[in-house]
Amino acid sequence: MDPQLLAPGIRFAVTDRTGGVSPEPFDSRNLGGATADDYANVLRNRELTADQLGLAADRVVWMRQVHSAEVRRVDRPWGADAPPLDGVWTTEPGLALASLGADCAAVLLADPVARVVGAAHSGRAGTTAGIAAALVAAMAAGAGAEPGRMTALIGPAACGRCYEVPDAMRAEVAAELPEAWSTTSWGTPALDLPAAIAAQLTRAGVAEIRQDGRCTIESPELFSHRRSDPSGRFASYVWLAD
Template identity: 55%
Template sequence: MGDIIDLGHGVRAAVTERKGGVSRPPFDSLNLGLGTGDTREAVTANRARAAEDLGFGVERVVWMNQVHSADVLVATEPGGVGTCDGVVTTRPDLVLASMAADCLPVLAADGEAGVLGAAHSGRLGTAHGVAVNLVDTMVAQGARRDRITVFLGPAICGRCYEVPPDLQAETAARTPEAASTTRQGSTGVDMTAAVTAQLGRAGVGDVLADGRCTLESPELFSHRGDAPTGRFASFLWRE
């Protein structure tokens, strides 16, 4: 389990890792993702174990059915919020979760206003601005852009994320910072750089980043490195 990060005003964030669960290979072992091919029983047990280790009940968690969209929903109850790639809440007891295994988790909070948001920004979500939509939805729920703090979880880095030139161009069309060059000298995408730039242009300057590359960090799940594989979660909650 990763460290708990203090985002101020009682807001906490944390990223789970691979070990400490009950899933069998190739999902070993703390796989929190349904729809990966793992058993529902193992994933359910892992989710309960991860929540307990972080100090909250799993019954408080809001889960998204992530589909690489730019859609953001507002959660008023725990459990499945629906099909989206961003979720916002003003309920102080809810825990938001973003699942990933190379895509970029985005956790955002205006702790003073009590507005939390979480997003899953994969290549398509990054191209279509899901992080900006998340911020806009938070503002509509009472947050202020200049008070929002964002934590970007681990993701595949721009030196490892090789894509064909047309996909790089598509991703960088609205966000030039998305274009990267891989270690092999080929075209790539840097989702962390892209989302950081998007947030800055949206008026959010307080951005922290985990910094780890999922492909290069054996303690994290990586779809590109290990598929089929599990998913880790980035959680956001209020104490």
């Protein structure tokens, strides 16, 4: 979980389940405030995680994620008044942006020349709505970012071998995003959201696209709503180094 370099002067991290204070079934580093875990545990987990990443806990932006394509610029955390949205971006050094997940993918973006970073939460509905491309466009329009200079990271998510859906849903999503069409390892209809997100970013002109590659359903070190309900949430962070 140590911070890694996404682009020059820009760091990111993806948390795991361990190292927190939450009891079962949220054991132990649950960072999701919209779970049935005691919120005091979530706040303590967020503090511990920020400290481990070298961040100030009061300088982390958390979104009220609603599976939308809504994106906004931020220069400080919202606290308890976070609006409903699924993408944020900033030019503020040391202000970390966090995207929660437990099968949905985080999308982290960085333009090291424009000195701007962004984070999105891209589940099935958000991916279909185009949240990743909306974040690219917002960073370009608001901060002079250029997609050709951007580096993107697609975080852990339910993979196309495991994300089973009804046949009609697969057809509906694939009509908009052909790259999402998939089949589970046991032969039933599925969606490959990381592949669809990568295709969206490519069409938006993003130069470098990385993928964490881990499937949340197959990786016990990560939370997965499909594998275990109720479940906690892990987070993907991105920030401009001071």
